[in-house]
Amino acid sequence: MKEKCLWCFRKSTDLKEIELDFRGIRRQVKACDQVCESELRRFIEFVQTGTKWYVLGLAVSILGGLFVTFWRLRIDHGALGMLILLGGSGMTLVAFPFVTPQTVEKLGVRTALQTGRLLGVANVLIGVFFWWFLSNAIS
Ligand SMILES: [Zn+2]
Numbered sequence: 001m002k003e004k005c006l007w008c009f010r011k012s013t014d015l016k017e018i019e020l021d022f023r024g025i026r027r028q029v030k031a032c033d034q035v036c037e038s039e040l041r042r043f044i045e046f047v048q049t050g051t052k053w054y055v056l057g058l059a060v061s062i063l064g065g066l067f068v069t070f071w072r073l074r075i076d077h078g079a080l081g082m083l084i085l086l087g088g089s090g091m092t093l094v095a096f097p098f099v100t101p102q103t104v105e106k107l108g109v110r111t112a113l114q115t116g117r118l119l120g121v122a123n124v125l126i127g128v129f130f131w132w133f134l135s136n137a138i139s
Helices: 034-071 079-095 101-107 109-135
Strands: 016-022 025-031
Touching: 016 034, 025 034, 034 079, 034 109, 079 109, 101 109
Parallel strands: none
Antiparallel strands: 016 025
8 A cells, every 4th residue: 555755745655654753642654765754853843833933923913903903993994903913814824834734634744834834825915905905995
């Protein structure tokens, strides 16, 4: 049976088994070679150090954005608040592109990270659009 490398998702019958330690939980995964293995180990470290910033970034963007939206609703239709909410959460996702474990299982870690970054960029663009649209909305 062909298996997939968890990092690049290449199918091969010749993958090496490695053990990853994620928050004290050991898991056996497959990797092509030393390169994919070290990328996976770097990813684990990135998630472990980045999760708190990811959560903080999302919380500040969403709560701050909602607060500013309602506070300035009569001033700018919530334009600035939406920019903070969508732009802030988008930038958080670009810096820490963590997606669901299910997505990682489906795409492999490398593509999942790229997907997370793309979603972040899309979020920022949607935020800028909303900001522009609401700023120009007829009062
Ligand atoms: Zn690989």
